Amino acid sequence: MKTLADNLRDHEGISHGFFGARGGVSKGIYKTLNCGQGSKDDPEHVTRNRQIVASDLGVNADHLVSPYQVHSGEAMIVEQPWPLDVERPRLDALVTKTTGLAIGVMTADCAPVLFCDPGAKVIGAAHAGWRGAFGGVLDDTIEKMCSLGASRKNIVATVGPAISLEIYEVDDEFRDNILQEDQGNMRFFAKPDGARKVHFDLQAYARHRLMAAGLENTGIITHCTFALRDQYFSYRRSQASGDADYGRQISAIVIG
Numbered sequence: 001m002k003t004l005a006d007n008l009r010d011h012e013g014i015s016h017g018f019f020g021a022r023g024g025v026s027k028g029i030y031k032t033l034n035c036g037q038g039s040k041d042d043p044e045h046v047t048r049n050r051q052i053v054a055s056d057l058g059v060n061a062d063h064l065v066s067p068y069q070v071h072s073g074e075a076m077i078v079e080q081p082w083p084l085d086v087e088r089p090r091l092d093a094l095v096t097k098t099t100g101l102a103i104g105v106m107t108a109d110c111a112p113v114l115f116c117d118p119g120a121k122v123i124g125a126a127h128a129g130w131r132g133a134f135g136g137v138l139d140d141t142i143e144k145m146c147s148l149g150a151s152r153k154n155i156v157a158t159v160g161p162a163i164s165l166e167i168y169e170v171d172d173e174f175r176d177n178i179l180q181e182d183q184g185n186m187r188f189f190a191k192p193d194g195a196r197k198v199h200f201d202l203q204a205y206a207r208h209r210l211m212a213a214g215l216e217n218t219g220i221i222t223h224c225t226f227a228l229r230d231q232y233f234s235y236r237r238s239q240a241s242g243d244a245d246y247g248r249q250i251s252a253i254v255i256g
Helices: 043-057 130-135 137-147 172-181 183-188 202-212 235-241
Strands: 014-019 075-077 093-096 102-107 111-117 122-128 156-159 198-200 217-220 249-255
Touching: 014 043, 014 111, 043 102, 043 249, 075 137, 093 102, 093 137, 102 111, 111 137, 111 202, 111 249, 122 130, 122 137, 122 202, 122 249, 130 137, 130 172, 130 202, 137 202, 156 202, 172 183, 172 198, 183 202, 202 217
Parallel strands: 075 093, 102 122, 156 217
Antiparallel strands: 014 249, 093 122, 102 249, 111 122, 111 156
């Protein structure tokens, strides 16, 4: 049901999980652990799925929070859960040092990134599609963590399951945008044999941004959300299949 990152798993008092598509109650194209509040799934099923995740992390369901994601470069500090009837903040990363508050992000091909400074007990969770990663969401998450007492040399971060280089086709405009930042970013592009378009390594680019921001302990879980049909939801796979909607998996972390 979930994958743990080697560099995050052994820190006392911090629990996390890159949760996949299985282990929940949803049906049809959402089967089974769809945690996407913005999906067209039965809201009761989504609520139950989030309860399952919260229980796994050792918190009450109302203490698992996630933002309304908009592919921004912005993170925010959260100190307490927000009521269910309050509109969620529109941004793409959360940071906290509040014990018992689980923070998470939804993905379905974009890269989830979980962070912790185990000594300072500061954690972060970011949704990093190419726009967010390029726009600085990982950098802003780190800045917000440091404002709470974390240190760049002590922050541990892992890039979770996302669409892989082998699958992720992009156009020339996309490539040009990334190369405007740094011509060295060409190393994140490739054109596999027989491919019509250039491909992009989102996970490697996200990790590069983490290291460029001064993090020394970073990792990648090299699972492809598109290819691993039975394990993960995938927006691009849903488009290829002509599905009306798609599920979202959650990646979350909490200080126990």
